[in-house]
Amino acid sequence: MIHSSKAFRGALMGALSVAGVAWQGPALASDAGAFIGGMVTSNILRNMERRTQAEEAQAYYASRPAPQPAPRQTAPAKLTPEQKLQQLDKLAAGGYITPEEYKSRKQAILDGM
Numbered sequence: 001m002i003h004s005s006k007a008f009r010g011a012l013m014g015a016l017s018v019a020g021v022a023w024q025g026p027a028l029a030s031d032a033g034a035f036i037g038g039m040v041t042s043n044i045l046r047n048m049e050r051r052t053q054a055e056e057a058q059a060y061y062a063s064r065p066a067p068q069p070a071p072r073q074t075a076p077a078k079l080t081p082e083q084k085l086q087q088l089d090k091l092a093a094g095g096y097i098t099p100e101e102y103k104s105r106k107q108a109i110l111d112g113m
Helices: 006-018 029-063 081-093 099-111
Strands: none
Touching (some): 081 099
């Protein structure tokens, strides 16, 4: 059903203008060409932007030095009996081990000398 009344056309144009749409009359073939041309141009520009960003990222990462492998962890040096006794004294003074554990571990260190 096509409405041709002036009141309907006025209401339609008012609603379209509120929605931010400009109605300029019937679409022409040249309008369709302009629309398609605009879409193609938009896609070309977007692809060019993506390519530029990719090239910039590639240049950035190419200029950075290659990551070096992490240095190997060396095993801690073996503690001397004196160092072991000092640690044992600290554990006992801090209350981390009982007097019985202190005596047995101290004897084990002394026996290992």
